[in-house]
Amino acid sequence: MSMVVNSTINGDPIEFSCEPDETLMDALRNRVGLKGVKEGCGTGDCGACSIRLDGALVCSCLVLGAEAEGRKVDTVEGMSDGAQLHVLQTKFLEHAALQCGVCTPGFLIAAQALLEKNPTPSEEEIRYGLAGNLCRCTGYDKIVRAVQDAAKTMNKRSKSKKTTGRKK
Amino acid sequence: MLYESPQTTTEAVTLLAKAKGKVHVLAGGSDLLVRMKGGYIEPDVIVDIKRIKSMNAVKKTADGYLIGAAVSCAQLGDNAALVKAWPGVVEAANLIGSDQIQGRCTIVGNLCNASPAADSVPAMIAAGATAIVQGPRGERQVAVEKIAKSPGVTSLKKGEVVEAIQLPPKQKKSGDAYLRFTPRTEMDIAVVSAAVNLTLGPKGVITDARVALGAVAPKALLVKPAAKAIIGSTLDDDALDKLAAACAAACDPIDDKRGTVHFRTKVAQVLAKRAAKIAYQRAGGK
Ligand SMILES: Cc1cc2nc3c(=O)[nH]c(=O)nc-3n(C[C@H](O)[C@H](O)[C@H](O)COP(=O)(O)OP(=O)(O)OC[C@H]3O[C@@H](n4cnc5c(N)ncnc54)[C@H](O)[C@@H]3O)c2cc1C
Ligand code: FES
Ligand code: FES
Numbered sequence: 001m002s003m004v005v006n007s008t009i010n011g012d013p014i015e016f017s018c019e020p021d022e023t024l025m026d027a028l029r030n031r032v033g034l035k036g037v038k039e040g041c042g043t044g045d046c047g048a049c050s051i052r053l054d055g056a057l058v059c060s061c062l063v064l065g066a067e068a069e070g071r072k073v074d075t076v077e078g079m080s081d082g083a084q085l086h087v088l089q090t091k092f093l094e095h096a097a098l099q100c101g102v103c104t105p106g107f108l109i110a111a112q113a114l115l116e117k118n119p120t121p122s123e124e125e126i127r128y129g130l131a132g133n134l135c136r137c138t139g140y141d142k143i144v145r146a147v148q149d150a151a152k153t154m155n156k157r158s159k160s161k162k163t164t165g166r167k168k
Numbered sequence: 169m170l171y172e173s174p175q176t177t178t179e180a181v182t183l184l185a186k187a188k189g190k191v192h193v194l195a196g197g198s199d200l201l202v203r204m205k206g207g208y209i210e211p212d213v214i215v216d217i218k219r220i221k222s223m224n225a226v227k228k229t230a231d232g233y234l235i236g237a238a239v240s241c242a243q244l245g246d247n248a249a250l251v252k253a254w255p256g257v258v259e260a261a262n263l264i265g266s267d268q269i270q271g272r273c274t275i276v277g278n279l280c281n282a283s284p285a286a287d288s289v290p291a292m293i294a295a296g297a298t299a300i301v302q303g304p305r306g307e308r309q310v311a312v313e314k315i316a317k318s319p320g321v322t323s324l325k326k327g328e329v330v331e332a333i334q335l336p337p338k339q340k341k342s343g344d345a346y347l348r349f350t351p352r353t354e355m356d357i358a359v360v361s362a363a364v365n366l367t368l369g370p371k372g373v374i375t376d377a378r379v380a381l382g383a384v385a386p387k388a389l390l391v392k393p394a395a396k397a398i399i400g401s402t403l404d405d406d407a408l409d410k411l412a413a414a415c416a417a418a419c420d421p422i423d424d425k426r427g428t429v430h431f432r433t434k435v436a437q438v439l440a441k442r443a444a445k446i447a448y449q450r451a452g453g454k
Contacts, residue, residue, distance in 0.1 A: 001170075019169075020169045020214070021169045021214075043205060044201075044202060044265065044269055045355070047266065058271045059268045059272075062196075062201045062202070063272070064171060064216075066216075067216060110267065110268065113267065128354060131354035132266020132354075133266075
């Protein structure tokens with residue numbers, strides 16, 4: 001028996017229907033059309049399906065679609081501000097932190113969650129923080145550099161915002 | 169399959185008790201959904217407990233800390249008071265999986281999945297934690313070490329759900345610690361693990377202790393002789409050797425590619441000693 005689920009996806013109220021045993025990953029991809037949510041393993045190991053559920057970083061392959069009822073869902077599709085890419089997205093491009101790109105949406109979402117919690121992570125903290133995301137192509141180094149660079153840029157921006165704020 | 173998301177514990181118990189066919193509680197889903205995906209289980213009904221308000225809270229009471237069954241391990245790590253009172257329990261819970269898994273997984277799910285290698289379980293056993301179980305016949309309180317019976321099997325009866333974990337109040341001059349051995353630092357399952365919780369009296373003498381081991385038997389073990397070996401001592405080398413010997417005697421591990429019987433038994437001793445030293449320091453001992 002199909003269920004009707006109402007949630008806020010990337011800021012918009014969305015209604016979708018799904019089977020009770022259908023994962024949120026499948027529902028987002030196949031019912032809502034958000035193909036930025038990738039399936040690597042389907043068992044919580046690779047992080048390609050990473051999303052935010054009420055702000056918490058989770059693997060959408062380990063969430064049921066029905067659980068999204070009344071909750072906030074954020075995917076990579078909601079990261080940019082219109083055509084303006086998120087700093088993390090820009091830095092991934094600049095540093096060539098992707099090859100096939102299957103892992104990229106998951107890394108972006110996980111890195112965003114990491115930088116919210118810890119705006120100035122060390123390289124080690126980045127590597128631990130992103131341990132739930134696997135990449136078969138890049139060897140991780142460029143991803144770590146991109147996240148470090150994004151953190152720097154984001155901190156500069158928030159600092160300059162704060163100083164202009166004080167001047168007013 | 170039916171998906172239910174009750175608002176109260178009473179409702180959950182009714183659903184669990186009346187459900188026809190195979191019924192499973194859903195907490196973080198990091199074990200349940202993997203098993204469903206693998207085709208190991210085909211539930212007829214799933215009862216999601218995450219909409220039950222009381223199960224989403226960590227409460228500090230006169231009896232210690234009451235951790236709701238739906239509280240994620242990430243939330244435990246964010247609770248500064250809990251980290252300070254029970255650092256060993258929280259560090260064990262925070263070792264589970266990745267940040268993504270942490271956002272969902274619970275210590276009650278870790279317990280009820282009944283894996284002998286579950287990280288938070290030895291730490292909870294050492295802490296003297298109790299599971300608050302609600303069922304058709306009301307509430308019962310069960311020592312954490314009595315929940316798992318063998319791999320994948322618990323002592324919970326039809327209709328029962330664990331509502332919360334009760335951690336005792338933090339004693340003065342006490343400390344706990346948890347260590348595991350894994351080939352990789354992250355995203356791996358314990359080959360062996362050890363947890364120690366102890367309390368000090370005057371002059372750094374241990375007056376009370378609990379020692380637990382994981383992944384060396386079909387379920388996590390409370391090793392009473394190991395605790396006895398260090399009670400009355402200042403954790404000198406002699407006491408540490410007796411602790412190690414008691415742990416070795418309790419080990420009954422499997423032999424597989426991740427670790428031989430000899431290796432697991434050896435590492436259990438090393439980890440127990442190290443965990444005891446950390447717990448001793450945390451308790452204020454020198
Ligand atoms: C990628 C990955 C890495 C992992 N790494 C680790 C690790 O390092 N260490 C480790 O120990 N585990 C690990 N696990 C296993 C799992 O994440 C943990 O066991 C976790 O704590 C389970 O909690 P949960 O809330 O997700 O449980 P769920 O999957 O929701 O439930 C697990 C079982 O317990 C039952 N259950 C849940 N809540 C209750 C309740 N309140 N009352 C009665 N029964 C209940 C369920 O019916 C189910 O049978 C990993 C899993 C994945 C996918
Ligand atoms: S697809 Fe979800 S973690 Fe790999
Ligand atoms: S770029 Fe191919 S998996 Fe990461």
